[in-house]
Amino acid sequence: MASIDFIIGNTYERVSDSRAKLDRTSTFRKVHDWTLYVDFRAFNDEHADLVQKVIFDLGSNFTPSEYVSYYPIKTLGGPSKNRRWRFATRQQTYGQTGDATIIIVGKGGTTMRRTYRVKLTPGGSVGPTTTFVENRPYKSLAPVPMADVQFGLELELSTSFDISHADVASLIESNASVVIKDMTEVSLSVAHTRTDVWRLVSDSSIQCNISSPNCNTFELVSPILQGGAGLGEVDRVMRVLGDTSIKVNTSMGFHVHVNVKNLSLPQLKNVCQNFVKFEAVMDKFMPKSRRNSQYCLSNRSAFGGASTKNSVIHDMIASCASVNELGRLVSPTKYYKLNMQPLITGRQPTIEFRQHSGTYQKEKVKNWIRFCVAFVHNSAKLKSPSCLSRVFDDDDMFDMLFMYVVKDRSLRDFYRQRREDVMTEVSSCCDGCNSGSGCDANSRHSKLH
Numbered sequence: 007m008a009s010i011d012f013i014i015g016n017t018y019e020r021v022s023d024s025r026a027k028l029d030r031t032s033t034f035r036k037v038h039d040w041t042l043y044v045d046f047r048a049f050n051d052e053h054a055d056l057v058q059k060v061i062f063d064l065g066s067n068f069t070p071s072e073y074v075s076y077y078p079i080k081t082l083g084g085p086s087k088n089r090r091w092r093f094a095t096r097q098q099t100y101g102q103t104g105d106a107t108i109i110i111v112g113k114g115g116t117t118m119r120r121t122y123r124v125k126l127t128p129g130g131s132v133g134p135t136t137t138f139v140e141n142r143p144y145k146s147l148a149p150v151p152m153a154d155v156q157f158g159l160e161l162e163l164s165t166s167f168d169i170s171h172a173d174v175a176s177l178i179e180s181n182a183s184v185v186i187k188d189m190t191e192v193s194l195s196v197a198h199t200r201t202d203v204w205r206l207v208s209d210s211s212i213q214c215n216i217s218s219p220n221c222n223t224f225e226l227v228s229p230i231l232q233g234g235a236g237l238g239e240v241d242r243v244m245r246v247l248g249d250t251s252i253k254v255n256t257s258m259g260f261h262v263h264v265n266v267k268n269l270s271l272p273q274l275k276n277v278c279q280n281f282v283k284f285e286a287v288m289d290k291f292m293p294k295s296r297r298n299s300q301y302c303l304s305n306r307s308a309f310g311g312a313s314t315k316n317s318v319i320h321d322m323i324a325s326c327a328s329v330n331e332l333g334r335l336v337s338p339t340k341y342y343k344l345n346m347q348p349l350i351t352g353r354q355p356t357i358e359f360r361q362h363s364g365t366y367q368k369e370k371v372k373n374w375i376r377f378c379v380a381f382v383h384n385s386a387k388l389k390s391p392s393c394l395s396r397v398f399d400d401d402d403m404f405d406m407l408f409m410y411v412v413k414d415r416s417l418r419d420f421y422r423q424r425r426e427d428v429m430t431e432v433s434s435c436c437d438g439c440n441s442g443s444g445c446d447a448n449s450r451h452s453k454l455h
Contacts, residue, residue, distance in 0.1 A: 009139045010046050010056050014108055015132035016124045017041045027098060030069075034100035038126050042106055043094035046078065046138075054078055055415065056140055058147060060093035061109040068097075076150045077413040102126060114142030149416040152376055153383040154233035156265035158201075158356070159240065159375065162212055162258035162364050164223040165251055171206050171224055177250060178204065182242040190224055201230050201354075204243065211301060213257035220253040230265075237372060244368035256295035258364025259302060260371065262378040263348065266386075267355035271329055273386035277357070278323050278336045280385045280411050281344045282306055283316055283394065287403045288343075291424040293363050302343045302360040305336055320393035357382070373420050380412045 019039045026035035042062055048054035062073045078091035097103075103124045110118045118138050125131035165174060175188040186204035189197040197207040209225040226247075231239060266274060282305050289297045298304050306312060309319045326332040333346030340347040345358035359378045365371060385391070388410075398406070404425070408418040 007139060007141050008056055009137050010048060010053060011135055011137050012044050012046045012110070013133055013135050014042075014044050014120060014122045016043065016122075016130040018124075018126055018128065018130040020128075021098070029100055036098040036100045038099045038101075039096075040099070040124055040126065040130065041094050041096045042108075042122070042124055043092050044108060044110065045090040045092050048080075048089065048091050051080075054080070054091040055147060056113050057091075057093070057138065058111045058113050058115075061111065062095045063107040063109065064095075064097070065104050065106065067104065077409060077415055079409055110138050112138065112140035112142070113144045113147065114140050115145065116140050116142050147415045147419065149376060150380070150414040152234050152237055153379055155379060155383060156230050156232045157236060157375060157379055158230055158263040159228045159371070160259075160261040160263075161226040161366075161371070162209055162223075162254075162260070163226060163247075163366060164212065164214060164220055164253045164255075164258075166220050166253075167222050169222065169251060171222070174224070174250065175206055178243055178246050181246045182239075184239060184243060197227075203229050211257070212255075214255065220251075237375060240372060240375065241368060244366070244371050247366045248368055250366075252366040254364035254366060256293070256363070259296065259360060260362040260365055260374065262359045262362070262375055263354070263356035264359070264378055264382045265356050266349060266382060269382075269386050271326070271332070272390070274329060274332060274357075275323050275326065276390050277382055277385040278305075278332060278344065278346075279320055279391045279393075280381070282309070282319050282323070282336070283391060284403065284407045284411065285343065287400070287407050288361060290400060290404070291421045291428055292361055293428060296361055296363045301341050303339075303341055305342050305344050308336060308338055308342065317393040320391075369420070373417060376414065377412060377417055377421070380414055380417070384411055384413055 017040060021037045021039050023035055023037065026037045028034065029036055042064075044060050046054055046057060048056075057078070058076075060075045062075070064071055064073065073095040075093035075095060078093045080091045081089050103126075105121050105123050108120045108122055110120075112118075116139070120136070122133060171188045171190045175186045178184065179186045184204050185202075186206070187200065189200065189205045190208045194207060197205055205227050206224045207227055209223060212223040212225075214221040214223055226243075228240070228243075231237070266277075269277075285304065285306055296302055298307075304311075306314065306319070309322060322335065323332065326335060330350045333350035336342070337344060337346045340358070341360070343359070343361040345360055348354045348356045348358060359374075359381075362370075362374050391410075404422070408414070408421075412418070
């Protein structure tokens with residue numbers, strides 16, 4: 007049993023008529039800007055993690071009526087005992103609100119309900135201190151439900167020569183209940199027209215010595231997938247690959263495409279500003295082979311490299327007048343960690359994340375997909391990013407990435423461990439990649455892949 011103190015309150019600001027937005031009926035101006043919050047007085051992240059999520063039920067006058075906060079924003083500075091972790095929802099309304107129901111869900115599943123009336127008065131209002139008690143055994147923090155957007159993936163892999171591409175396709179189709187085609191013998195232009203099925207295609211970028219017994223290379227490409235159902239399909243395919251003699255080396259990558267067809271130019275700018283801002287953070291949970299290779303160049307390098315101030319890059323992105331200008335600025339070619347070329351060439355309405363190393367491990371594949379989708383979705387829908395006002399250390403930057411952009415504590419924990427694994431691993435099964443070597447059987451489960 008563990009407990010944590012909290013208070014419920016709301017902020018309030020009266021918006022001028024000239025700045026207030028119209029409601030969905032275009033009748034009333036939403037002049038009341040308020041945030042309903044629950045502040046937990048925690049000693050550290052682990053203590054705050056006692057709360058899995060907070061549900062704000064605002065009633066039938068709101069669409070949707072419920073808002074779920076999964077990731078608290080913590081106050082910075084001051085003694086640890088005075089820090090607060092805030093779960094909140096911000097709203098703009100034209101009239102008085104009714105009672106809101108706040109549901110606190112603990113790490114073990116215990117729930118607590120409280121009713122609160124939002125006060126539309128200067129400064130808002132704050133309720134009394136209350137204590138939440140988790141009586142049940144703890145569970146791991148659940149992943150945040152994935153946004154219902156389209157995505158796709160490309161995995162560069164190899165097998166031994168006694169396992170043909172047709173064999174791999176047959177194993178996947180039989181055991182993962184998906185349709186898959188071996189298209190390694192047809193041109194890529196033809197293979198890429200099949201976006202409705204899984205497919206094995208050729209990939210000339212993979213470096214592998216043909217005298218190696220594990221140099222039967224290919225790229226596994228998914229069809230267009232969507233949301234949680236698509237992630238479930240990935241899970242089935244990766245389970246099969248995990249039982250197959252798949253190999254990877256440092257020339258291989260794992261790419262994720264996220265559909266951005268419905269994003270505006272300002273939203274795409276948000277994505278790019280956040281990526282460049284946090285690129286170095288993401289590098290820390292990638293092997294060195296993926297931090298600046300010829301196939302996944304640093305996007306910061308397109309702006310002059312690490313010496314260019316974040317504020318300068320931020321402003322250059324903000325000044326772009328079109329999607330094409332933005333894409334050419336951020337990724338002049340497709341070989342950048344964040345690749346805008348599919349979008350600006352019209353090949354497909356996606357942006358591509360090329361930063362991840364080649365892998366056959368299910369959890370790494372699924373978590374990177376979740377990360378990329380959350381990164382794009384939240385960058386687009388949340389407050390526009392600000393440029394860094396000062397230099398922050400690696401831990402602070404990591405915290406900010408997950409607190410303000412990704413907003414998934416399950417992914418935070420996964421990549422925190424991943425960062426430690428990458429930092430402590432002195433070598434990998436792929437150190438021989440430049441000479442054409444792959445992973446040997448004894449090194450198959452290296453943490454770096």
